[in-house]
Amino acid sequence: MRNNTILTIVRKHSELKKESHDDKKRPCIYCTGVHFPEDCTIISDWNERHNILKQKKKCFNCLGNHGVLECKSRNRCKKCNKKHHTSICGEQATDGKGQDSKEKSTSVSFGKTEEPETAVIKYSEIIEDQMKRGFIEKVNDKNDNGKSTHYIPHHAVKKDSTTTPIRIVYDCSCKKSPDHASLNDCLMSTPPDLNDLTKILMGFRTKKYAISTDIEKAFLHIGLDEKDRDFTRFFWLSDTDNPSSTLTTYRFKSILFGATSSPFILKCNTA
Incomplete structure (x- = not known):
């Protein structure tokens, strides 16, 4: 009797689960038929689907009425495990385990910027x-x-400035995994070589006038050896209007702020 009761409960749970799954079927956003968007046979081309979403100003991730950068959904594509809806994926289905390690480090966070679309621009x-x-320069990484x-x-980091509302921070300390080294782990770390603050303050008292200057983007004005440039690659969107667009590869031609060795190199070039 007890086994029959358990079997009945399991069957009812299975039926309820099936009903709740069927209830999720809403009019298709592409053709208004009643089926899941990824199952649409009327509009099957993913590029055409993408254009429809763009015209309707729908989220590329959850198909909601907001921008993709404002999307709070944690769902990912069932085919490639990337941050877009399965119905607009142009790749073949994968188990997600073979995702290129380069793509895992391409995520761009805009933190608490008030207008994500403006931040992207x-x-x-x-x-x-x-x-x-x-x-920086573009790189052809296919070969x-x-x-x-x-x-x-x-x-991106938000700044309280009218001229530069955001600045880009490159995370040279990021590791692929706890067992891997970051870029900074592989660079020589030297003791800080700063000017003596007491000497600077006393220097202001020796003359009638004092002038303070600053070098704009000082690090970026120091060239990086070409053989080292491929270790400073990064990705950015090829089409700013389309967060699902292919990524373009760039690399630095100069030393960058955030690298452990950069302050020492700057000091050697300005001393």
């Missing part, structure tokens, strides 16, 4: 400015052929 403007000034490389994650 500013982010792109900073990268474009660095390109124009010759601080690396076993070349030693390193990819640096980066994120």
